[in-house]
Amino acid sequence: LMLLDNLDRLPLRAIKLYDNDEERQNKVAKACEILIKEKDPNIEYLATTCPKEAYTDVDFCLAHIRVGKLEMRELDEKIPLKHGVVGQETCGPGGIAYGMRSIEGVLENVDYMEKYSPNCWMLNYSNPASIIAEAVRRLRPNSRVINICDMPIGMEHNIARIAGLKSRKHMDIRYFGLNHFGWYTSIKDKKGNELLPKLVEHIKEYGFINGEEGMKNDKKDSWFETNLFTKEIVKTDLTTIPSSYLKYYLFPDYVVNHSDVNYTRANEVIDGREKEVFGSCALIEKQGHSKGSGLKIGIHAEFIVDLATALAFNTQERMLLIVQNNGAIENIQDDAMVEIPCIVGKDGYEPLSIGKIPTFQKGLIEQQLAVEKLVVDAWIEKSYNKLWQALMLSKTVPSATVAKELLDDLIEANKNYWPKLN
Numbered sequence: 001l002m003l004l005d006n007l008d009r010l011p012l013r014a015i016k017l018y019d020n021d022e023e024r025q026n027k028v029a030k031a032c033e034i035l036i037k038e039k040d041p042n043i044e045y046l047a048t049t050c051p052k053e054a055y056t057d058v059d060f061c062l063a064h065i066r067v068g069k070l071e072m073r074e075l076d077e078k079i080p081l082k083h084g085v086v087g088q089e090t091c092g093p094g095g096i097a098y099g100m101r102s103i104e105g106v107l108e109n110v111d112y113m114e115k116y117s118p119n120c121w122m123l124n125y126s127n128p129a130s131i132i133a134e135a136v137r138r139l140r141p142n143s144r145v146i147n148i149c150d151m152p153i154g155m156e157h158n159i160a161r162i163a164g165l166k167s168r169k170h171m172d173i174r175y176f177g178l179n180h181f182g183w184y185t186s187i188k189d190k191k192g193n194e195l196l197p198k199l200v201e202h203i204k205e206y207g208f209i210n211g212e213e214g215m216k217n218d219k220k221d222s223w224f225e226t227n228l229f230t231k232e233i234v235k236t237d238l239t240t241i242p243s244s245y246l247k248y249y250l251f252p253d254y255v256v257n258h259s260d261v262n263y264t265r266a267n268e269v270i271d272g273r274e275k276e277v278f279g280s281c282a283l284i285e286k287q288g289h290s291k292g293s294g295l296k297i298g299i300h301a302e303f304i305v306d307l308a309t310a311l312a313f314n315t316q317e318r319m320l321l322i323v324q325n326n327g328a329i330e331n332i333q334d335d336a337m338v339e340i341p342c343i344v345g346k347d348g349y350e351p352l353s354i355g356k357i358p359t360f361q362k363g364l365i366e367q368q369l370a371v372e373k374l375v376v377d378a379w380i381e382k383s384y385n386k387l388w389q390a391l392m393l394s395k396t397v398p399s400a401t402v403a404k405e406l407l408d409d410l411i412e413a414n415k416n417y418w419p420k421l422n
Contacts, residue, residue, distance in 0.1 A: 002301035004039040010309045014044035018054030024069075025049065031281035035290055055116035060308050063109055063124045067101040068417055070270050075413045077264035083406050085397055086255050087264060090128040090180055091248040092396030096387070097410045099131030099375050101417040103139075106132050110143050123148060123307055130179040133322045133337040134376045146307065146349065147322035149179050149339070153303045155244065158208040158227060159187060163195050171195075172318070176329055176354045176361070179322050179339050180245040181368055183361060187241070200238055207231040208244060222265055225258075237360060249364070249395040310344035317344050318352075329354045331362055336369050367393060384421040 003012060015036060019025040029047035036045050048054050055061070066073065076094030077087035086092040106126055113120050122145045126132055133147040152175065156168035165171060174186035187195045202211070208227035209215055218224050226244050229251075233242045236250060248255055280293045303319065310317040318341055325336040328351045332338065342349040357365075374390035377383060384407070391403035411421065 001035065001295060001297045002305055004035065005297055006305045006309075007040060010305055010312065012040075012043050014046070014058075016045075016054050016058065017047040018049070018051070020049060021069075022049045027278045028281045031284035031290075031293075034284050034288065035295075038290060051112040052116055055112045055120070058113075058117045058120050059312070061109070061113050061117075061120055061122040062304055062308075063106070063122050063126055065102070065105050065109070065126045067098075067105045068414075070266050070274065072101065072414070072417070073098070074264065074266035074270075077266050078261055079409050079413060080396075080406060081256065081259055081261040081264070083402055083409075084256055085402065085406060086248045086252045087259060087261070088248050088255075089265065091245060092252075092394050093391060093406050093410065095128040095131070096371070096375050096390055096394070097414055099128045099135075099372075100379055100387070100419075101414060102126060102128070102132055103135045103376070103379050106136065107139060110136065110140050110145060114140075114143060120144065121146060121308075121311055123304055125149060125304070128179070129322055130181070130337055130339075130372050131375050133179070134372050135379065137324060137335070137337055138376060139380070144348075146311075147179075147337070148303060148307060148319070149322065150301075150303060151180055151243065151245065152182075152320045152339070153299060155184075155208065155241075157299050158210070159184075159199060159241070161210050162199060162202050162206075162208070163187070163189070165189065173320075174341065174354075175320055176338065176340050176357060177243065178337070178365055178368055178372070180243060181249070181365065182243045182339050183237070183240040184242075185240055196241065199241060200234060203234045203241060204231055204238075207234075222268060229254075237358075240361075249368070252396045307344060311346060311348070314346040315344070318342070319344050319349075321349055321351075323349060323351050326351070328352065330356045332357070332365060332369075336365075337372075338365075364395075367395065378421070379419060382419045382422050387421060 017025060017029055025047055033045050036043050073089055076089060076097050080093040081087035088094050113122055124145050124147050129147055129149045136145050160168045160171055170190055172188045173184055175182055175184045177183055187199060189195060207230035209218060229247050230244045233246050280295045284290050284293050306317055307319060309315055320339055321342045322337055322339045323342060325332055325338045326334050328340055329338055340354055341352045371390045371393045374386050378387035388403055388407050391397050391407055392400045397403045
């Protein structure tokens, strides 16, 4: 839907859907064909499970895969909670388990792309983005893969709303960190006015909720709770605006105490968004048109079109990407995959210099970075010990004993997906 809504700036000659699960793909494939024909019948369309058909003659691969699907996400969230540890899709043990499953699938797609369309750009927003970015950096160092995440887009949408700006594109931001693990250090409007101190004052009271109006009218779901809780995270450093995901690392006791081990975010998605999307697609297929289907464009999709447009037409847009540090953050190691602002054009991206970062953030980043690097070590070396070390180092896990118990449960749950560990 976002692609079709932006044909004026990113004209398309073809759209292909590729999945290795034909049954799941068929739930959306016919509806997508109808949507495309309604918008522009000249766009070629193909839904396929054949890698050669999918990857031949393409300019951009918009890659979002979930190895093990939502059933495995549910286990990623519920197994840690049984041990009194944060159960979350990309953070802590759940993110580590998901990363161990995802690496092979992402590399498989990179290899198909390089075989059939070597000049293609892969815009990868498969999670957990930091672990995947580290694996691709090491195992496919020359590939045309750009790692990106929609989380900052959602945060910037909220920040712009709080600041009274029309859109996040009316702001210039400074940000640094790892994926789902970062801090805004400057938010300026297009006149150059620094908005961060006033925003921090608002966030101290309401988090990422838009004041009393938002408290009253926003949908009271798990995202509302996450956005509201940012008011506690911001107090850890009042000179920055933190990623809301930092609650899992800095307040894991709170998260566990407010989690339902029997009904997690995965269940919310299965019972909510997935049913809605599949139901809407079934309606479109049945009636032969999209009128009344209820499908809407999500704000998280727009950054993908922005990135493709910047690469195709050299727009020099400033975007947050996950890239190799190489000195951008002076006091973090060069081979870290960091999330920082970059200028994007036809030759790829140029990271902006961040300079030195404070001790608090540096310490947190180095600890989490070690976790991510150890996960990739464990996958490459098939090492039980390296994965145990990764879990031990995670701020979400209280001890080596709990880390080992967790690891053994996760190995059993993931035996069809992980390499066999020695």
